[in-house]
Amino acid sequence: MNSQIEPANPLRRKRWNPYLVGTLIGVLSWITFLTMDKALGTSSSMVHVAGLVESVAGNADKVTGPAANSYYAKEISEKTPMFDWQVFLVIGVFIGALVSSRLSGDRSTECVPGLWSWRFGPSKATRYAAAFLGGAVMLFGARMAGGCTSGHGISGGLQLALSSWTFFMAMFASGVAVAFGLFGKGGRHHVV
Amino acid sequence: MWFDSPGMIIGGLVAGVVFGFLLQKGQVAKYRVIIGQFLFTDYTVLKIMLTAIVVGAIGVWGMLQFGMIQHLHVKPAVLVATGIGGLIFGVGMAVLGYCPGTGVAAMGEGSHHARWGFAGMIVGAAAFAAVYPSLEKGFMKLGEVAVTTGDKVNNKVTLPDVTGVSQWVYIAVLAAISLGVFALIGKWERKQGLQ
Numbered sequence: 001m002n003s004q005i006e007p008a009n010p011l012r013r014k015r016w017n018p019y020l021v022g023t024l025i026g027v028l029s030w031i032t033f034l035t036m037d038k039a040l041g042t043s044s045s046m047v048h049v050a051g052l053v054e055s056v057a058g059n060a061d062k063v064t065g066p067a068a069n070s071y072y073a074k075e076i077s078e079k080t081p082m083f084d085w086q087v088f089l090v091i092g093v094f095i096g097a098l099v100s101s102r103l104s105g106d107r108s109t110e111c112v113p114g115l116w117s118w119r120f121g122p123s124k125a126t127r128y129a130a131a132f133l134g135g136a137v138m139l140f141g142a143r144m145a146g147g148c149t150s151g152h153g154i155s156g157g158l159q160l161a162l163s164s165w166t167f168f169m170a171m172f173a174s175g176v177a178v179a180f181g182l183f184g185k186g187g188r189h190h191v192v
Numbered sequence: 193m194w195f196d197s198p199g200m201i202i203g204g205l206v207a208g209v210v211f212g213f214l215l216q217k218g219q220v221a222k223y224r225v226i227i228g229q230f231l232f233t234d235y236t237v238l239k240i241m242l243t244a245i246v247v248g249a250i251g252v253w254g255m256l257q258f259g260m261i262q263h264l265h266v267k268p269a270v271l272v273a274t275g276i277g278g279l280i281f282g283v284g285m286a287v288l289g290y291c292p293g294t295g296v297a298a299m300g301e302g303s304h305h306a307r308w309g310f311a312g313m314i315v316g317a318a319a320f321a322a323v324y325p326s327l328e329k330g331f332m333k334l335g336e337v338a339v340t341t342g343d344k345v346n347n348k349v350t351l352p353d354v355t356g357v358s359q360w361v362y363i364a365v366l367a368a369i370s371l372g373v374f375a376l377i378g379k380w381e382r383k384q385g386l387q
Contacts, residue, residue, distance in 0.1 A: 013217070018236045019374075021218035022243025028210055029244070030251035036203045039265040040211065042293040043317075050318040064193065071324035076193075084196045085204030090296055092208015093215065097300030100216035111304040113223040113289065128308040131288050135295065135312025136319065138284025142292065143320035144327075145277025146267045149291035150211075152278075153241060158248035160351045160362050161266040162337060163274045170278025171285065178286035179230035191228045 007104075014106040029158060038085060039159070041151025043142040045090045047075045048082055071143075114192030119183050141171075212297050221297035223289035223305075230286055235377045242370040249363045266348040271335035273327075288312070 007013055025040075032038045051063040051072045063072045076082055101107050112127040120126055142148040145167045147156060153171075156164020183190070195201065218240050219225050228234025255261045267274075285291050288309045290298050295313065298306035324332075337354060338347040352359045 015219055016214075016217040018218055018239040019243050021214050022240040023247045024214050025211065025240065025244035026247025026249075026251065028207060028214070029248040030255065032203075032207050033252050033261050033265075034255060036200060036207075037261070038204075040207070042296065043313075046292060046313045046317040047321065050314045050321065053314060054318060069321050069325065070328060071321040075321075078193060081196050082194050083201070085200040088196075088201050088204035089208035089211065090293075092205045092210075093212035093293060093296045094208075094300040095205075096209035096212025096214070097216040097221050097297035098212075099209070099300075100213045101221075101301040104217075106216070106301070108222070108298070108302045109304060110223065110302075110306075113227075113305070115224065115227060116289075127305050131305040131308040132312035132315075134284045134287030134289070135309035136284070136316035137312075138281050138288055139292065139313040139316030140320045141277045141280030141282070141284055141316075143277070143317060143324075144332075145274045145281060146270075148281065148293070149241075149285075150293045152267065152274075153291075154244050154248065155265070156267055157241070157245040158252055159264045159266050160249065160253075160359060161264075162269040162349050162351055162354055163267045163271065165351065166269075166271050166274045167278040167281070170275045171282040174279040174282030175230045175286045176232075176282075178283050179227055182286065183227075183231065188231050188233050191224050191231060191233045 011100075011103050012105075014104040025154065026158070029155060036085065039151065039155035040089070041086060041147060041155055042090055042093070043139060043148035043151060044075055044080075045084075045086045046139050047072070047143065048080075048084065048087050051076050052082060115183060115187060115190050118190040119187060145170075211293070212300055215294055215297040216301055220294050221290075221301045221303075223298070223303070226291070226294060227286070227289050235381070239374065239377065242373065246363070246367045246370050249359075249366065253359050253363065264348075264350070266350055268347045269335075269337040269349045269354075270333055270347065271337060273332050273334065275335070284316070 029040055032040055055063045061067050062069050111124050112122055116127055152164040152167040215221050219236055225234050225236050229237035290306055290309055295306050295309050299310060336347050337349055338345045339349050339353050351362055
């Protein structure tokens with residue numbers, strides 16, 4: 001496909017205007033509030049998946065039942081079952097991004113991003129280890145804070161929640177500091 | 193204990209597909225866009241988030257005002273855990289280059305390293321569950337901000353709750369700040385010859 005010509009069908013375009021995307025995400029949040037009495041969020045699903053993995057791995061009594069870990073007991077309950085709406089939301093996010101990228105041909109097989117390679121070399125193992133560690137630290141922080149960029153950032157932000165604006169400032173400040181720490185000012189010329 | 197109602201499952205799935213579709217079209221399922229925001233070379237994340245927050249706020253608070261929805265879903269204001277959790281979150285996000293939602297969207301787009309990030313997220317969630325029992329009575333309650341109405345103590349507070357200033361003032365100010373930020377970003381982008 002010639003990347004110079006924008007396809008007439010918007011679904012086949014690679015990039016939508018970010019203000020349009022933001023508006024539509026805002027409208028999506030109205031719809032989840034109105035039809036499901038829910039706010040968009042993703043990180044508590046990871047607790048459900050972790051609980052599921054631990055259950056399958058033979059630790060079921062640690063996740064459910066009277067001897068359950070108090071966090072799993074709090075997060076996975078009658079009200080928010082193992083496969084609750086948000087777990088399906090996360091599955092949906094995967095499918096939606098898959099469909100969107102297939103429609104536009106904007107597929108990626110990125111193993112080591114250009115910026116990372118510029119700074120830390122092209123080793124896949126190093127990048128995968130860092131991605132794993134980064135993901136673990138991030139989710140640990142999300143659960144301590146009670147949400148992530150969607151649950152706190154977008155949903156909490158729009159509800160003008162004191163906790164969410166606290167989270168937003170904290171995570172943005174440390175994200176900026178660590179990104180500059182990792183890549184330096186020079187990294188700004190290598191963001192690919 | 194195992195499954196939500198069929199309606200919630202379908203609703204969650206549909207909302208997720210739309211959300212993932214929008215994240216991918218918005219280009220935020222890409223490492224370079226997320227890291228570019230932290231390095232201030234790409235402002236896509238801020239544009240999307242601020243627009244979503246302002247538009248979302250107008251609708252959600254409007255529906256609340258007109259009785260179309262009965263309540264909000266505000267997270268407890270325990271500001272020490274939220275603040276420190278946020279700082280830890282930012283560290284992990286800068287290393288991974290995705291947040292939880294955009295990381296899953298990146299997997300949908302095909303990114304290989306995002307899969308390792310996802311595996312890490314599951315381990316991070318399990319790690320937090322493991323330490324939670326030792327934190328729940330002390331640390332997780334520090335810096336609590338609550339509003340008392342009658343004999344009810346509520347820590348799920350909003351900025352209007354704690355300041356007494358109308359939500360519409362906050363939304364108007366937030367919209368004005370966002371428009372100002374967008375204007376500055378546009379000016380910077382033109383200077384860079386970006387668009």
